[in-house]
Amino acid sequence: MPTAAGLHLADLLARPGPYRTRWVRQVARATPAPVNQAAVTRVLAQWLWANGEGEESEMLPRTLRDRVSRALGGRLLSAGTLRLFAAAFGLSEQDEARLWSLLDGPPGPQSDCAPARPGGIVPDMTTPTPSATPPSSATPPAAPAPAPAVRRLAADEWTRYRDVRLAALAQAPEAFGSTHAREAEFTEERWRERLAARNTVVAELDGEPRGLVGLVTAGEGETELVSMWVHPQARGLGVGDRLVRAAIERAEELGRPAVRLWVAEGNAPAERLYARHGFHRTGQVQPVDDEQPGRGMEFAMARPAGG
Template sequence: MLELRTLEADDWPLWRELRLAALADAPYAFGSTLAQWQGAGDREERWRARLSIPGAHDLMALLDGLPVGMASGVPGEGAEYVELISMWVDPAARGKGVGDHLIQAVERWAAERGAKTLRLSVMPDNRTATALYARHGFTDTGEPGDLLLDGVGRERVMAKRLDTVRSPHHGKW
């Protein structure tokens, strides 16, 4: 059974477990590295702060009771958009709808906030993630993303209009 749980700052040990697993599994997929979150970077207050971003919506996916994925929605610079960040699904749980459920939950949350657009950044060579996002209606914005660690390449920025996302507050479930 697939379950999504909203995380709060006190859930930092669960978030830590997932985030470290994600960085170890897919170092190519994130803007930060495992080394940055280990050693001196592995501090409770840092993990709590990550789960305390004002207005954010942090989710953990559980499959048969085991944590297998995560995603966050964070407010953008303006009220018109939000960003999908920290998306990851454990390799053993891929192909089982976990990523779909996480994306849909962040979309619903964003639409309920009144955001018009959901944005994300993805590594340009991460074809699996790009295909997942495209399947959910995200398209390339053509905007230059953040500079990659190599100092040359840039993240790919994708976005999706949210006017088609159904919300229980609008009676369209």
């Protein structure tokens, strides 16, 4: 029996709008079908590669192609596959909620609503596991893994800001112009000043901080995205995309919708993340750290007003 969630997802991707635009950009060969599954698969693959799930390749993983075929064909849409589509296509809260409501209805004979493994995407189950209990008393499907909560830090949350920032500098020193040793010496007053000067957004999972991004004023009508970091255990869950979207929305609220940022040379996953949100290279380059030229170079990316 076709799954309502899978058919609704296919309909969302076929409608004119941002979801369709995203996969149409990947079309290499036109097909008579309403949705080009190869193009959709490439969108999902690029999101996975950008979030550290495997190495980028011209060959699309067969398992991923199979998942797309089953989902859009209405045969099987798992919880893990739905989470992947939501992150890769930036599904709106309304559309995502509708899909979950369809998925969490009475499970069909091939339903797969297993929760995600920590730090990863649930693989599809090609063959359903037989149940020892009759269908009428089957155990309800597990709830989907919680989505990261994204919010601005309040002025008095300087200790949380400090802890997440220092964790980022310790875990990914190559990604930042500053260093853990330098900022570990900051006083409470300095941390409070920095938090007050930056529109800092934190991503939390189960109440624990798992990502950070800041936004500072730059040139006329511009803002600069800074301090972007996602905890390794939260990568592949859409945290980076949510943080970037939150920063862009805040820039628009401030009346400074043009956003720029710097990316360390060689950080391809970060560049792909920003490119998904309309950023492009400007051609500007500079040292990551003026005081330590040996740390390498970084390049500028910009997103014009209106994206």
